[in-house]
Amino acid sequence: MFVKPEMIEKESMRLIEEGMDKKRIAFYSKRELKIVKRCIHTSADFDYQYNMIFSKDVVGNAFEIFKRGAVVVCDTAMAAAGINKRVLGELNSEVRSFIADEDVAKEAAERGITRSAICIERAASLYEKSKKPVIIAVGNAPTALIKLHEMIKDGSFIPDLIIGVPVGFVNVVESKELILSDNCKCIVSAGRKGGSNIAACIVNSIMYQLKEENI
Amino acid sequence: MFVKPEMIEKESMRLIEEGMDKKRIAFYSKRELKIVKRCIHTSADFDYQYNMIFSKDVVGNAFEIFKRGAVVVCDTAMAAAGINKRVLGELNSEVRSFIADEDVAKEAAERGITRSAICIERAASLYEKSKKPVIIAVGNAPTALIKLHEMIKDGSFIPDLIIGVPVGFVNVVESKELILSDNCKCIVSAGRKGGSNIAACIVNSIMYQLKEENI
Numbered sequence: 427m428f429v430k431p432e433m434i435e436k437e438s439m440r441l442i443e444e445g446m447d448k449k450r451i452a453f454y455s456k457r458e459l460k461i462v463k464r465c466i467h468t469s470a471d472f473d474y475q476y477n478m479i480f481s482k483d484v485v486g487n488a489f490e491i492f493k494r495g496a497v498v499v500c501d502t503a504m505a506a507a508g509i510n511k512r513v514l515g516e517l518n519s520e521v522r523s524f525i526a527d528e529d530v531a532k533e534a535a536e537r538g539i540t541r542s543a544i545c546i547e548r549a550a551s552l553y554e555k556s557k558k559p560v561i562i563a564v565g566n567a568p569t570a571l572i573k574l575h576e577m578i579k580d581g582s583f584i585p586d587l588i589i590g591v592p593v594g595f596v597n598v599v600e601s602k603e604l605i606l607s608d609n610c611k612c613i614v615s616a617g618r619k620g621g622s623n624i625a626a627c628i629v630n631s632i633m634y635q636l637k638e639e640n641i
Numbered sequence: 642m643f644v645k646p647e648m649i650e651k652e653s654m655r656l657i658e659e660g661m662d663k664k665r666i667a668f669y670s671k672r673e674l675k676i677v678k679r680c681i682h683t684s685a686d687f688d689y690q691y692n693m694i695f696s697k698d699v700v701g702n703a704f705e706i707f708k709r710g711a712v713v714v715c716d717t718a719m720a721a722a723g724i725n726k727r728v729l730g731e732l733n734s735e736v737r738s739f740i741a742d743e744d745v746a747k748e749a750a751e752r753g754i755t756r757s758a759i760c761i762e763r764a765a766s767l768y769e770k771s772k773k774p775v776i777i778a779v780g781n782a783p784t785a786l787i788k789l790h791e792m793i794k795d796g797s798f799i800p801d802l803i804i805g806v807p808v809g810f811v812n813v814v815e816s817k818e819l820i821l822s823d824n825c826k827c828i829v830s831a832g833r834k835g836g837s838n839i840a841a842c843i844v845n846s847i848m849y850q851l852k853e854e855n856i
Contacts, residue, residue, distance in 0.1 A: 438810040470808050470833035471686055504838065507722035593685050595653040618685035623719065623838045 435467075442466050450475040457485035457635055461613070464631040468623050477616045479606065484587070487611050488632045489641065491559040491586045492517045498561045498629055499549040500622075501525060501542050501592075505565045508626025513633045524548040542567030546574050550583035559586040565625030568592045568601035575604040588612040589628050591620030650682075657681050665690040672700035672850055676828070679846040683838050692831045694821065699802070702826050703847045704856065706774040706801045707732045713776045713844055714764040715837075716740060716757050716807075720780045723841025728848045739763040757782030761789050765798035774801040780840030783807045783816035790819040803827040804843050806835030 442463050443451065454462055458480045465474035495518040500506040506523040514521060524530050524545040534541040546562070553560045562585045564570045571590050577583035590605045590612055592598050602614050613628055657678050658666065669677055673695045680689035710733040715721040721738040729736060739745050739760040749756040761777070768775045777800045779785045786805050792798040805820045805827055807813050817829050828843055 434809075434811045441810040467810070468808065469684070469686070469836060470810065470813075471684070471688075473686075502722075504719055504723040504841070507717075508719040508837070593683065594649075595656040595682070595685065596649045598685075621684060621836075621838050622723070623836050626719070 438467055439463055445472060446475050454478075454480075455485070460635055461485070461628055461631045464627045465615075465624055468627040469621075471619070473617075473619055474615065474624075477619060479612075479614045479616055481610070481612050484611055484613055485632060485635065488561070488587055489636045489639075491561060492519055492633060492636055494559050495519055496561050496586070497522055497549075497552065497556065497558050498563055499523070499545070499552070500625065501545060501562075501564045501567045501570045502622045504622035505563055505625040508623060508630075510630050510633065513630070513637065517633060517636070519633075522549075522552070539573075540567065540569040542570040543573040546570050546577065546583070549585070550577060553583065553585070561585065561587040561589065561629070563589040563625040563629055564592050565589075565620060565622035566592055566594075568594065568597040571601035571605050572597075575601075575608060578608045578610060584610060586611065588614075589625055591615040591624045591628065593620040593624075594618060653682055654678055660687060661690050669693075669695075670700070675850055676700070676843055676846045679842045680830075680839055683842040684836075686834070688832075688834055689830065689839075692834060694827075694829045694831055696825070696827050699826055699828055700847060700850065703776070703802055704851045704854075706776060707734055707848060707851055709774050710734055711774050711776050711801070712737055712764075712767065712771065713778055714738070714760070714767070715840065716760060716779045716782045716785045717837045719837035720778055720840040723838060724844050725848065728845070728852065732848060732851070734848075737764075737767070754788075755782065755784040757785040758788040761785050761792065761798070764800070765792060768798065768800070776800065776802045776804065776844070778804040778840040778844055779807050780835060780837035781807055781809075783809065783812040786816035786820050787812070790816075790823055793823045793825060799825065801826065803829075804840055806830040806839045806843065808835040808839075809833060 462475055462478050466472055498521045500523045503523050506521045509521050525541055530541050530544045534544050549560055590602055598618055677690055677693050681687055713736045715738045718738050721736045724736050740756055745756050745759045749759050764775055805817055813833055821829055
């Protein structure tokens with residue numbers, strides 16, 4: 427009755443490709459398609475074949491970032507938990523999330539802005555100090571993307587890659603449109619859909635592909 | 642342009658109810674409907690209005706479990722990360738996940754079964770020892786549900802509540818059907834959809850409702 431564990435992922439990806447719109451399979455590059463399929467794998471939601479937007483050569487750019495050793499800054503503990511730590515370590519990269527830090531909550535209350543916005547400022551100052559490339563992965567907080575947009579606009583922080591996939595019904599669509607208008611290196615799920623699980627699976631897909639391609 | 646943070650959740654829930662099928666709103670109890678709406682809030686996917694199955698009075702049962710101080714055992718670190726720890730602590734409850742434990746990986750390799758199946762056995766022996774009520778929340782691994790089904794069948798472990806919402810294309814639908822056939826106290830997303838985010842948001846919704854109702 428049941429498919430053996432080692433065959434599950436292969437068979438899942440076959441079923442996903444079988445269920446996809448052929449025109450959308452042709453629309454994406456081979457690397458982008460692998461990310462799209464992993465988003466569908468993570469959610470069982472075929473809408474991801476229509477809503478994923480990739481800036482030009484973004485997966486190849488992401489490979490170069492990971493080869494230099496990246497810091498992946500997540501807006502939630504959940505996205506951070508979903509990133510494969512073994513593979514991340516093999517790529518001399520690390521994941522950070524500032525959202526649960528006590529001083530972040532304190533500063534957010536004092537300044538009357540969201541904790542997520544403060545986290546983007548923390549990521550920017552980390553970038554200043556470490557000089558390591560920074561990937562911002564936003565699966566939940568549109569305010570994180572809005573803060574990023576403001577910092578990109580005034581030139582104070584331009585991350586090496588933005589994964590902009592917050593989910594929700596309020597402010598979410600608009601926040602993604604702002605990031606897309608910035609012409610930065612990004613992977614975005616247009617519309618309402620996304621999530622911490624989607625943010626994590628995109629990071630994982632990039633890392634797995636880099637290992638597979640062995641470049 | 643943007644809705645203020647404190648208004649976001651209220652406005653989101655209004656938009657979700659507005660977007661739902663009126664017949665499905667009438668189908669669920671008030672408490673069940675709050676869980677369904679939170680699943681849609683977490684995924685922006687209205688399919689959850691059609692696929693959520695609740696055993697009789699399950700939310701009221703879950704309240705009683707949390708009032709005794711529950712252990713919520715998750716199949717992934719991601720689901721565990723998504724559960725609101727502040728509210729969990731206020732309810733004298735805790736979350737556990739065994740999946741990353743070294744001895745779990747070792748035993749799984751030795752016995753040729755999945756780590757997720759071992760985790761269910763770990764939950765069962767924790768239950769034996771602590772006598773605290775156990776909620777099993779499965780957002781990823783159909784093998785966890787299959788193992789649960791076997792243990793329920795032979796009477797070796799009957800958890801107080803099963804949240805069975807694994808996601809995926811292989812073994813997932815079947816594993817949910819097995820759990821539904823066991824007539825245990827459960828909340829299940831029929832079909833392929835679910836996820837660690839969905840598992841976490843169901844636990845959160847139950848806890849939030851218990852606090853709101855103040856019973």
